[in-house]
Amino acid sequence: MDDDILSESFRKTVQLTTYDSYAPFIAKFFEEPCRASAIVDLLVPGLPDYLSRSSSTSGGLPKYFPKYNRLSHIRSSDVRSWTISDPLRRRTTAHVWYFGCDQMDIEDEDNCSTTTIYFSSNSAVAMRKNLYLDPDEDEEKMGTFILDHAAPYAAGFIKKWRSFLLIHGLFALGSRSLESMIMVFINTFVDMIRHLDTEFDTVVDCIANGTIPDLDGIAEFRHHLEVNIVADPERAAELRRIGRPSSRPGWCGHVWPNLRSVQAIASGSFASSVPLAQWFLGPDAAIRSLGFGTTECLIGASYSPLDLNQFKLTNYEIIELLDISKDDSTDALAQLWEVELGKRYEPVLMTRDGLWRYRLGDVVEICGFDPTDGVPIIRFIERRNMMIRFPNVMVTEEELRTAMSSAVLNMPVKVINWTAAIDDRSLPATIGFFVELAGDQVSELSRAPERLLDELSRLNSKITYEVAIRDAIRKPTIRLLRSGTFSDFLQLKLDEGSRNNGQVKVPVVLPKAEYVTWFANRVVQEF
Template sequence: MESLPEPTRSLSTELSQQLKEHSETALSRIIKANINTQYVRGAHEFINFRAALVGNDLACRDHLVKTFRETIPFTDYDSYSPFFAKFNQQPCREDDVMNLFAPGLPDYLTASSSTSGKAPKVFARYNYSSDTKAAEHQGASAVRTLNGGGTTVFLQYLGYWCLVNVEDEDGGVVKTIIRGAGTAAFRRANLGLGLNEDQARMSTFLPGHTAPYAASFIGNWQSFLLIHALFAITNRSVETMAMAFINTFVDMIQYIDQNFDLLMNCIKNGIIPDLDGIAQFRCHLEPNFSPNPDRAAELLSIGRPSAQSGWCGRVWPKLHAITAISSGAFSASVPQAQMFLGPAASIRALGYGASEGWIGSPYDPLNLNQYKLTRKEAIEFLDVTRDETISSLTQAWEVVVGKRYEIVMTTHNGLWRYRLGDVVEVCGFDPYDGSPIICFAERRSVAIRFSDFTTSEKQLTDAIISAAPSTIGQVLGFTVVVDVRRAPATYGFLVELAGNPGPHPELASQKILDSLVESIPKIQDSLAKGRIRKPTIRVLEPGAFRDYRQWKLEKGATNVGQIKVPVVLTDHESVEWISNKVAREF
C-alpha cells in the first residue's frame, strides 16, 4: 500500500483559501438545489432565511452562504419528522412527497440504529448511488477495492423493512422506495443492486462472494452468521472480509467455535443445518453447498478457534484484510479480533458514516480512527467548549488541531443544519487539499450523570480499556449503568471478557476509579462526602453481548448487523436482560 503523508498540523494561507472556496461552493450548490423544496418552504426554521432572500440574486454565492449561516438555526428531527410522515400515509401520493427535502423522489428511506432503545429516526436519501462515490478510498467501496477480484466474506445484511409505493393521482405506482437500515441501503447502492433483481439473484453469488446472495437476507443474527461462516470456512481461498462493525467478525468466529462439530458434519456431508429463520432461503442455499470431506478433515486437523491464536491464518492462508468500523467503543473488540486473525491479516477502517449522511473516509485505512472529512457535503463544527448556538460554529478551514467539535451537517439530502451528536477531535489536515482529518471521540448526549458531575462516553471507555488488561483481563465488550442496587449510587460496569479473568481482578474497581478521578477531580470530593462509592464490575457470561444482539432482533429490531451495545445503557428492559447474564462480580 502506498504510504500517505502525515497530516499537517496547520493550514497554509493557500490551502486555507482553497478549502474555504471549495466548502462555500459545496454549500452554495446544496442551497440552490434544495431551496424550493417543501421542507424549506414550509418549516418555520427557514422563515428568516426565506425573507432575507426575497428580491436578491440567488446566483450570488457569497450572499447565499452568508444568509444561510446568519439566519438558519440548528434543525432537529422534530423539525424533520412532520414532513417525513408524508411517506407513512396510505396511499403515499406523488404530489405529497415530490421535492420534499431534495429535488425529486428519494432512492431510500434509511433508519438509524436506535442504540438508545427509542424508535429509530428515518431519513430520506436522494441520489444514493452518487452518495457512495463520495466515500473516497476504502470507505463505501470496501468490497470492491479490498476484494480486487479475489474472494471475500461479505457479512452485510441486504434486506429491508418494507417497500413504500409512491402513487400518482390515478393510483399508478410511480416509484417503489426501500425502507430499511442505512448500512443495507448503502451497500445495495454501492453494489448496484436493483430492487427488482433480488429474487433472481437469490441462488447466485455476487462476484467474489463466498456465500449465495440469499444468505444476506437472513434476519436471525446467529443464523445469518452461521450460514456465512459455513460457506466461508469451506472456501480456503478467502482473501478479505467486509462488515459494518468489528464485533460482527468476533461474533462469527465465536459461533464457529460454539458450533464447530455441527459445521464439520455439514461440510463433510453437504448439509445446510436446520437453523431459525432460514426456511425460505434453504432452496437457494442447498444447491450451492456440496459435500467436501477433505475440507472437513483439514478443518478438524486445525481445530477450534479457541484452541489457538491466529486460527484464521490457518483456515484461510490468503486472508490479508478485514474491513470494519473499529473506533470508539468498538475498539474493545479489536485485540480479540486480531488474536483470531493472526499477524498476516490487518484490520482496516471502513469509514465514518451515519444515517444522516456520509462524514469521512479513512485517511490511512490502517489507522482505525482517522478520517478525511467528505468534500461533497457542508459540514460545520460546533465548539464543545462554547454555547450551543450557531454563533459558536467553526468552519472547516478554521478548526484547530487538538480541539473537539460536534459535527453539524447540511447535505444534498436536505437543507437542514443538523446536529449529529458526534464529537470529533481534529487530528490535522490533508497536506494535498487541506481537508480536516478527524477522529471520533464520543457521543455528546451519552453520559453517566450524578448530582455533582457528568462522565462522558469517552471517559468511561478510556477508564475500562486502560484498567482491564492488568486487572480483570482483556475486555471484549462493555456497557455502563447507574448502579443503584445499594446507596449511594455508582458506576456499574458490565463487561464481557475475551478469555479467562486477568491476574488481579480485585484491583479493577480502584484502577477504574483512579482513571475517572484523574479526568474528573470532583469525584474525589463526592467520595469523601459519601455521595458516590467505588465502581462495581460485573463480568458477564461468555457470548452475552452476542446474545444481546440476537435478543434485540427478537424484540423487533430490524437492523441486522447494525445493533450496537451502547456505552451507557439506560433502557430498563435492556439493563434487566444484561444483568441476568452476570456470571460474577468484583
C-alpha cells in the first residue's frame, strides 16, 4: 500500500484511546497462573521485557505499560556497562537513580520453560537501556561502580527513601571531585541535601572512619557498600570546617568546587523546588532539565538550557496534538506541522510498545519552532482535570501553581514543597495550602493568604465574583507542616505499593481524603 494512502487511512480510521482501552489486556499479566500464550503478541509481537508502573500521582489505580525489546537491545550488543571495582578512583557523578525491579516468571502451556518479565519504573528501564544494564547481571555488579558514579551500584536498589538518599549523599560527600549530579526530579536533590543537613555529624563521622551508618532497608546491601567506603579523615575535617548545608547559601560550591550541574526534571509541580535547590547550589552550578518524560514514552528533549520548561518534541514515537479548545475527537487532532503558536494541546501518542492514539492527559503549549527543522517547541502547562472544584468555579492546577509561585515563592522564605486541597473545616469553603519550609522565616507567611487570594482572583475572575459578591469562597488558608513531612509522604507512597523509588511525586491537588487527613495531622501552625 502506498505510504500516503496508509497514512490517510490511519488518520481516518484509528480513534482516540485511553488507558481503559488497554486495561483488559494488561489484566492478563496478573491472572494466576499467567501463561505465555495469554500475553504473547498482546500489544506488539512477542513478549515484553518489562512492565512499567505509573506513579499514580492523581490518586487512581496505578497503570502498567508493557515495554518491548529493551533487553534484546542490550543482549544483542557487544557493549557492556563499564564497571570498576576500585573505590579510590576519581568519582565525578552522583547518579541518584533507582534501578530496582521485581520479576515474574511466565510459564508455557506444558510448564517446560519460563520467561522472566521485570516490574520497574520507566526511568529505571530507560537508564538500564542507556547504560546496558541487564537485570540478570545485577548481582555480580552490586559491589562495583558504574562508569564514574560516586556510589556503588548497590545504592541504586535501596527501597527506603531516606536511606536511599543518605547512602547516595554519603558517597557523594566523600568525593571532592564531584562535577555533576543526575536524578529524575529536582525535589530528590533537595531531599538529599536536607537529609544530609539533619544527619550531617553522623555522615561526616562515617567518612572519617570508613563506615556505613545503620539505616533502615540496607541490610542486604551493607556488604557491597562497606567494601567500597574508604576512611578519609582529611575530607571529614574539611567538611566539618565548611559546616552543614543549612549553614550558608551556596553550600554545594564549597563542598564540591568542581560541581557545575544538576540534571533533573524541574518543570511543572517540581518548579517549586528550584529556588531552594539553587540556594544550596550557589552561582557556579546550574540546574539542567532532563526533558519531558512519562511512563508511556519520552515526549520532549530539553531545548533551552536557560528554560527548564521548554522541550523539543521527539521523533521516537508518533506524536499528534489534540486541540483542547475543540471537542475530544480525531477531528481536533493536529499534526506537528499544523499546530499554531500559543495554542494549547494534549499530546496523543502512537508508540512502539503498542499504544494507538493514546491520550496522555497533559496540556502543553506551543511556544516556538526549532529553526533547523520546524519541529514544535512545547512547554508543560498542567494535567487535564487536575483541579479544585467548587459549586460554581473550578481552580486549575496551572492557576494554583502560578498563584503559589507569584504569592509565596517570591517571598523571603525557603519553600521545600507544597500541595493543596479544599479546606471545608468551616464555611464557606476555600483552597487550603499545605506548605513545608526550610528555615525559620515563618512569620513571613502571615501575608501569604491575602496575596494568594489576590493572585487567584487575577487569574480566575470567577473567584473574584465568588468571594466578593456571593461570599461563597473565603480567603485561602496556609497550614505549615513540620519538618520532613513531604519526604515522609513520598515514603508513604512507596509503602502503599509503588515500585517507583526516585520517581514518586507530590500532587499539586491531593486526590484522596486520607491524604488530606494525613497532612492535617502534621500541621504545626496555621495562617
